[in-house]
Amino acid sequence: MSTSASDLSAAQPHNTTTLPRRIRLAAWVVLIAQVSIIVTSTAVRLTGSGLGCSDWPMCEPGSLTNTPEMGIHGFIEFGNRVLGVVLGLVCLAALIVVWPWRRERPELAWSTFALLMVVPVQAVIGGLSVLSKLNPWVVASHFIPSAASVAVAAYLIVRVYSGPGPRRPVGPEKLRKLMWVIAALLVVVLVFGVLTTGAGPHAGDRESARNGLPTVWMARFHAFPVWLMVITAVWTRVIAAKEGAVPQARAIDFLLVVTVLQGLIGYVQYFTGLPIGIVLVHMFGLTLVIMAAVFAIMSNYSWKAAPAHPADDILEPADSRA
Known part of the structure; x- marks a missing residue:
């Protein structure tokens, strides 16, 4: 029975010393996305658009998106919700990129997976913020996971430029x-x-x-x-x-x-x-x-x-x- 060249290459371990450029690029995109969502969420608060959508997960009862009648605040709040979805897709794409390296570089896989899992958690906290009419304690809890996500994304940046381990x-x-x-x-x-x-x-x-x-x-x-x-x-x-x-x-x-x-x-x-x-x-x-x-x-x-x-x-x- 013959073995194809593709089978042989798939069976060989990756070169863990130098990661592909796409992994490093994915790490940078994740970090930029994490920083961006903090900035845009802050813009929602500063412009008084926190209740631009009065409901969650719908923007308004019977409407998933904002409507022109809701004015600029509706556009800002719904736009931030869309960016939250984009953040989730970015984290998912990064996880797909690093997944083939999960055995050689498990820290890349678990850190991107953790960042992906934070996104739905943040969506729920954001929804509770709206449903509670921006209760200050709920809003406060909304920021902490985002700050932690920036830290994990920064960790990911360092690791894609460092060796496979072990750490010393x-x-x-x-x-x-x-x-x-x-x-x-x-x-x-x-x-x-x-x-x-x-x-x-x-x-x-x-x-x-x-x-x-x-x-x-x-x-x-x-x-x-x-x-x-x-x-x-x-x-x-x-x-x-x-x-x-x-x-x-x-x-x-x-x-x-x-x-x-x-x-x-x-x-x-x-x-x-x-x-x-x-x-x-x-x-x-x-x-x-x-x-x-x-x-x-x-x-x-x-x-x-x-x-x-x-x-x-x-x-x-x-x-x-x-």
């Missing part, structure tokens, strides 16, 4: 610990940011309730962990320089730049009365901070074979690491 720590242990502290502080920043938003004026609809928390104090509680995060990042950067940890230093530089800029934008929006345009930029900046934090943490790990000399871990070029 590189560089000084104290740098890894400090970067995880920074990540924990970022989670606190996100939580207080969501609570501050729920206390502020941009509810998504003029008639929607707020969470009742004092806006000024919530803004202060939101800013305090940001300052701690910046201080910790500066401390980490100093240690990285002393230890000669070049990849970690570069990752922290990026994190510091986007975090400081994000903080400045936050202060500008606070003292200028939360103008819509600046708030929208602030939300986009938040996605950059999340990505930078993921990149910083993963700069402490490698998926390459261990070097002959331990010192090579610290001096390993940044573009060859995760």
